[in-house]
Amino acid sequence: MSEHGSKAATADTAHAGETRRDFIHIAAGVAAAGGVAMVAWPFVQQLGPAGDTKAASAAEVDLSKVPEGSEIRVGIGGLPFFVRHRTAAEIARAKADDTATMRDPATDESRLVKMADGSYNAAFLITSGACTHLGCVPVGPAQGSVGEFGGWYCPCHGSHYDTSGRIRKGPAPKNLAIPEYAYISPTMIKISL
Amino acid sequence: MSGPSIYEPKTGFEKWLDTRLPIIRFGADLMDFPTPKNLNYWWTFGGILAVCLMVQIATGIVLAMHYVATTQGAFASVERIMRDVDYGWLIRNIHANGASMFFLAVYIHMFRGLYYGSYKAPREVIWILGVVIYLLMMATAFMGYVLPWGQMSFHGSAVITNLIGAIPLVGDTVKTYLMGGPAIGEATLNRFFSLHYLLPFVIAGIVVLHIWALHVPGNNNPTGVSVKDVKKDTLPFHPYYTVKDGFAILLFLLVFAYFVFFAPNALGHADNSIEANPLVTPAHIVPEWYLLPFYAILRAITFDIGPIEAKLLGVFAMFGSILILFVVPWLDTSKVRSMRYRPMAQQFFVLFVLAAVGLGFCGANDPDKLVFKWSDGLVVNYVDTNGAAKVSQKYAEYADATAFQASLPASAGASIAIQEDGFKWLWLSQILGAYYFLYFILILPVLGIVEKPKARPPSIADSVRGKKSGGSSASATPVGGAASVAAE
Incomplete structure (x- = not known):
């Protein structure tokens, strides 16, 4: 191959040893790499959520159906969410603990979302249903166990969450996540993934 | 044909690996494989077919991630792939048109083998493995066509399974085992999906054997003359044929891309966009284009012969038209491989190609309509x-x-x-079908005896240098020589 290349070498001494064949090799290699990348793109993209899956990634929840002192669990795209109707005592306990020592400090109010009129509806706490340790779904009032802090207890590795969904004891590193949601009326919320 | 390995491990790791798993040597030897220097573009279809198989497997794996193999969900899941899955439309169009491209390439590959006598000794096993691959391709394509669960899928599969049911003694049993029930249904769909996923890998395995068998005698070439001097007659596979094949693959992909992007449904049937309805058969039921010649042969038999009914005879003729390919190496009695030097065989071959293509048109048309x-x-x-x-x-x-x-x-x-x-x-289908069989069972055996072949070049190197005839030639005339060049 090189014997052909040397014949093609130009008189340009600054590029001695570089041949047109080298250029063709590089150009062909770059074109091939670009082609592979363009083919790979759709093959990777198809792994992502499909259009209908994305369209099904939000749900509206009627808060008036949630009994006080209990919760309902909503699955959106297979992910669990807790919608808890807290009693006055539970709200008071959550607010009282705002100043306690916690692994992931947060006030109760910071874990709520404002309604359309700008006020907070402290009676309803909406959180992710996935324990921040390894993703188990903690048990709550409906399952008869609320853990040492009155919120949730994760049976997998013993994490205790309080009535604001904050991690208080056990291996979980973070508070139960607050999903993206909004009040579309005083009794109706829309949770999005 | 392969000479001693010229690979020399350079780095310490290569030396270490070479004494344990000489896989780099294996690849290097494949790249250095001595290949006749006179291969023309008809020889690039082997590489094109390898690309086709890889494309079908890659896109098929993706489609299987989104496909639902139930009678309730199959059609909707295919629509979902087309509408909702990111680039699903692209990947499915590649897969569906890829089947057609695969068959287009395999037919050219087979015609090339028939013209240049690539099935003759010592390459019979390569040819037989090729026919096995072709049979598996047809089975795979047929089962794949059932999966979208459209009207053509359903009723096409009903026709094919009933064909198998026509085989005497065992037909009914085989048919029942194939369908897994009294009719095409959930069980059939599930097993077809499973086998449609499995068979391409079986094909890939046999392709390995096909290439292995190829690397024992080495490639045939347009002159059909065996390699006599590796140094003069051959070139290393890389870069000479990697580049030639690569260029042909790019041209082929242009055609492929035209169908995928501009005419994705041109080779399909509109009826398959209607979900399967077991109670209504579409007015026009035809297989995919690549199976049409065999469908024409099936329908061409409208007469009984002795105690054998037309239906059964048609099934035998159809299967026979494919199975006869297995014995072509022994039906062709000519000592000369390439038809370039067989003036009579050339003409019969052209007629054979026309008959095969014509049978395709026969299969697409209503037999009672007029040509x-x-x-x-x-x-x-x-x-x-x-x-x-x-x-x-x-x-x-x-x-x-x-x-x-x-x-x-x-x-x-x-x-x-x-x-x-x-x-x-x-x-027309009866005439062309008769010619199809006569070509193999009468013309090829007789031609080898009665035909006087033209003089062949003494070696590949001589043919490349333009010496069309070496030694004394009885029949080669300037006119004949020009004709053989034109036929290439």
Whole structure:
């Protein structure tokens, strides 16, 4: 191959040893790499959520159906969410603990979302249903166990969450996540993934 | 044919690996494989087919991630792939058109083998493995076509399974085991999906054997003359044929891309966009284009021979038309491989290609419709006094027909219709089908004995240098030589 290349070498001494064949090799290699990348793109993209899956990634929840002192669990795209109707005592306990020592400090109010009129509806706490340790779904009032802090207890590795969904004891590193949601009326919320 | 390995491990790791798993040596030897220096572009279809298989497997794996193999969910899941899955439309169009491209390439590859005598000793096993691959391709394509669960999928598979049911003694049992129930249904769909996923990997395995068998005698070439001097007659596979194959693959992909992006449904049937309905068969039921010649042969048999009924005979003819390929190496008695030097065989080969393509058109058309019309006229349909339906003679003039109609009593319910006479597609398929079989069982064996081949070049190197005939030639004339070049 090189014997052909040397014949093609130009008189340009600054590029001695570089041949047109080298250029063709590089150009062909770059074109091939670009082609592979363009083919790979759709093959990777198809792994992502499909259009209908994305369209099904939000749900509206009627808060008036949630009994006080209990919760309902909503699955959106297979992910669990807790919608808890807290009693006055539970709200008071959550607010009282705002100043306690916690692994992931947060006030109760910071874990709520404002309604359309700008006020907070402290009676309803909406959180992710996935324990921040390894993703188990903690048990709550409906399952008869609320853990040492009155919120949730994760049976997998013993994490205790309080009535604001904050991690208080056990291996979980973070508070139960607050999903993206909004009040579309005083009794109706829309949770999005 | 492969000479001693010239690979020399350079780095310490390569040396270490070479004594444990000489896989780099294996690849290097494949790249250095001595390949006849005169291969033309018909030889690039092997590489093109390898690409086709890889494309089908890659896109198929993706489609299987989104496909639902249930009678309730299959059609909807395919629609979801087309509408909702990111780039699903692209990947499915590649897969569906890829099947057609695969067959297009394999037919060219097979015709090339037939023309240049690539099936002859010592390459019989390569050819036989190729026919096995072709059979597996047809099975895979057929089962894949069932999966979208459209009208053509369903009723096409019903026809094919009923074909198998026509085989005497075992047919019914095989058919039941194939379908897993009294009719095509959930069980059939599930097993077809499973096998459709499995068979491409079986094909890939046999492709390895095909290439292995190829690397024992080495490639045939357009002259059919064996390699005599590796140094003079051959070039290393890389870069000479990697580049040539690569260029051909790019051109082929252009055609492929045209169909995928501009005519994705051109090779399909509109009826398959309707979900399967077991109670209604579409008016026109035909297989995919690449199976049409065999479908034509199946339908061409409309007569009984002795105790064998037409239906069974048709099935035998159809399977026979494929299975006969297995024995082609022994049917062709000619000592000369390449038809470049076989003036008579060349002509019969051209007719064979025309017959095979023509059978495809026969398969696509209604056998009772006319290829061309030689006359038309008017006839009067009526009921005679005994209550039997009658057709009058043919009238060229409308006035004559109405005159006859007027002569009949009102109770005859006479009506005038146009009648066309001409050459039926059925007859064409019978003629072409007969030629298809005669080519293999009569023409190839007899030609080898009666044909006087032209002089062949003494070596590949000589043919490349333009010496068309070496030594004394009895039949090679300048005109004949020019014809063989043109036929290439």
